[in-house]
Amino acid sequence: MVNIFHLKPDQIEASIIRYGKSLIAGHFNIGYWAWELSIYPNAWKRPLNYCNEVWCPSRFIKSTLNEYSSQTIFYMPPAFDIEKPKEFDRSYFNFPKGKFLFLFIFDFKSYVSRKNPMGCIQAFKSAFPKGNEDVGLVLKSMGGGQYSEEFTNLKMATQSDQRITIIDAIFTKDEIVGLMNICDAFVSLHRSEGVGHCIAESMLLGKPVIATNYSGNTDFTRSNNSCLVDYKLIKVKKGEYPYPKGQVWADPNVDQAASYMRRLVEDDTYRNSIAKAGYSYIKENHNSEIVGENYRSRLIKLGILDD
DSSP: OEEEEOSOHHHHHHHHHHHOGGGTTTSEEEEEOOOOSSSOOGGGTGGGGGOSEEEESSHHHHHHHTTTOSSEEEEOOOOOOOOOOSSOOGGGGTOOSSOEEEEEEEEGGGOHHHHOHHHHHHHHHHHSTTSOSSEEEEEEEEOGGGOHHHHHHHHHHHTTOTTEEEEESOOOHHHHHHHHHHSSEEEEOOSOOSSOHHHHHHHHTTOOEEEESSSGGGGTOOTTTSEEEOEEEEEOOTTTSSSOTTOEEEEEOHHHHHHHHHHHHHOHHHHHHHHHHHHHHHHHHSSHHHHHHHHHHHHHHTTSSOO
């Protein structure tokens, strides 16, 4: 029998404490989790002993484990399979037709410092300083009420610009995909991502993406299919993310991001080329069939599945 633990390492250990060692005894145990910083936490080293091997959804995550784990570590990319929902249009979200909309999606629980919506706001205002350009920025968040200080700061940063809309609410998956689909481009000026699911899903919807050229998303965001934003590495401050000691992450170049925003609005040929290349890459490399075959091949090699 195979266990695939799609949990953080400390949660794996907590599950074993709760349910007993019979949960893992006699089984082939595979760990599969995300981690967003470049150094694997010391606090998570012991739970590695419960895993026979670890599957990593990005090369970035794999690189954090290579020097700390005696287990076999594999890069096993995830599948991104979504369909364009038909029941959503701009009127559903109260957005006007014709305006070029940039979108960023994040969860306050995932740490605002890491997700960096402020970078999106700064880039947008720099790209379109007049205030009368026919553009908009949509910030779709959730959990703002539980993080009042961060949410207040976000609202204060946008209150002087009516072109920026904050939607802090829990959406269904169909509503999220629908929102992605009615916007024109996706922007993620993250400081670090384990994978970058919303980036990939936007590409699969045929949207051009602007993304920090750092961390997990670089498995699929390339110079020919995305607008990659340069960065410098800065220290992670205490309180910005768990286990910050000795950690660094990206500080994306806001001016470059602003330049990309302007180009996507003004250059139809470039925008369509980036969008088409992004769609093709995700469709060809991250579909369920290919990803499922990767998993199946590994389990066959282990003798767990029949060929």
